[in-house]
Amino acid sequence: MKGSLFTTALYTGQVWIRAGVPCADLFECNEAKLVHGASTFLMSAGQLFRSDGPQLEPALVQRHRMMDALVEEFEGRYVLELAAGLSPRGARFSSSEALHYIEVDLAPVLSVKRALLARTVQGQEVALRENIEFVAGDLRSMDLADLVPPGEPVLVIGEGLFMYLNAQEQRSLWQRIAALISGRAGSRLVFDLVPSCEQAPGGTAGRLLGRVMGVFTGGKGFALDERTREDLCRDLRQCGLVSPRFISPREAPESWCVPHLELSTEQLLFVAEASA
Numbered sequence: 001m002k003g004s005l006f007t008t009a010l011y012t013g014q015v016w017i018r019a020g021v022p023c024a025d026l027f028e029c030n031e032a033k034l035v036h037g038a039s040t041f042l043m044s045a046g047q048l049f050r051s052d053g054p055q056l057e058p059a060l061v062q063r064h065r066m067m068d069a070l071v072e073e074f075e076g077r078y079v080l081e082l083a084a085g086l087s088p089r090g091a092r093f094s095s096s097e098a099l100h101y102i103e104v105d106l107a108p109v110l111s112v113k114r115a116l117l118a119r120t121v122q123g124q125e126v127a128l129r130e131n132i133e134f135v136a137g138d139l140r141s142m143d144l145a146d147l148v149p150p151g152e153p154v155l156v157i158g159e160g161l162f163m164y165l166n167a168q169e170q171r172s173l174w175q176r177i178a179a180l181i182s183g184r185a186g187s188r189l190v191f192d193l194v195p196s197c198e199q200a201p202g203g204t205a206g207r208l209l210g211r212v213m214g215v216f217t218g219g220k221g222f223a224l225d226e227r228t229r230e231d232l233c234r235d236l237r238q239c240g241l242v243s244p245r246f247i248s249p250r251e252a253p254e255s256w257c258v259p260h261l262e263l264s265t266e267q268l269l270f271v272a273e274a275s276a
């Protein structure tokens with residue numbers, strides 16, 4: 001899978017392990033340690049003169065925690081996690097039979113995820129659960145309509161995905177998500193995206209990671225454009241989603257226990273609801 005966005009999943013998978021996220025160790029592997037180590041080295045080298053810039057790992061842990069909190073608050077049964085990569089969220093939350101968890105990613109990524117789960121008894125137990133599914137597909141064109149039984153409210157999560165899609169690909173996916181959740185009261189979409197116009201110029205960790213990932217992934221770095229957070233909300237509305245809003249870590253409810261609020265981070269979650 002050389003030259004693919006799976007490298008980014010290896011990187012974040014290692015971040016979840018380092019942060020002690022439950023079940024993250026199920027996906028521990030040498031490749032992830034190598035990618036994380038090399039990326040951290042390249043980013044620190046790039047930041048030599050900007051050590052005051054926003055910090056990346058704390059920002060990732062913040063978004064992961066905020067999304068976990070939204071799963072904890074969700075009252076429906078179905079969670080659809082897009083581009084799940086090596087995220088441990090499905091393994092963690094599917095321990096509750098009250099939830100049905102569906103993970104989508106590219107087929108080769110899911111093969112690796114299954115292989116990693118197969119190594120341990122705990123991983124095998126997760127893979128055998130009836131309430132977790134792994135569905136292979138390319139989210140730029142994949143039909144989402146049949147993934148969740150009709151009428152069931154669904155929480156759709158897109159963590160670490162939308163920065164790799166260009167504006168047109170984002171809108172296409174939002175339209176398909178809007179069509180999927182329309183009429184399912186209580187359904188919502190949550191994803192992270194820091195508008196490029198808000199990212200600190202040059203040398204900061206987020207942009208550096210984009211460049212570093214561009215090297216690892218054969219040029220598939222962050223897709224940058226000039227839309228502001230308000231523009232993104234307008235796009236979401238035009239795609240059929242309702243009441244779009246953004247939440248920064250510091251604006252999140254205290255009950256979410258978002259960590260690292262004392263640090264400088266760049267992070268922004270978008271949440272939007274289903275139309276009636």
Ligand SMILES: C[S@@+](CC[C@H](N)C(=O)[O-])C[C@H]1O[C@@H](n2cnc3c(N)ncnc32)[C@H](O)[C@@H]1O
Binds near residue numbers: 009086137158
């Ligand atoms: C930065 S990783 C995030 C993984 C996981 N959500 C996390 O936060 O740990 C990006 C993930 O997006 C997936 N991805 C990127 N483009 C995709 C596409 N067009 N269709 C399906 N998955 C895609 C990659 O395979 C990778 O697993």
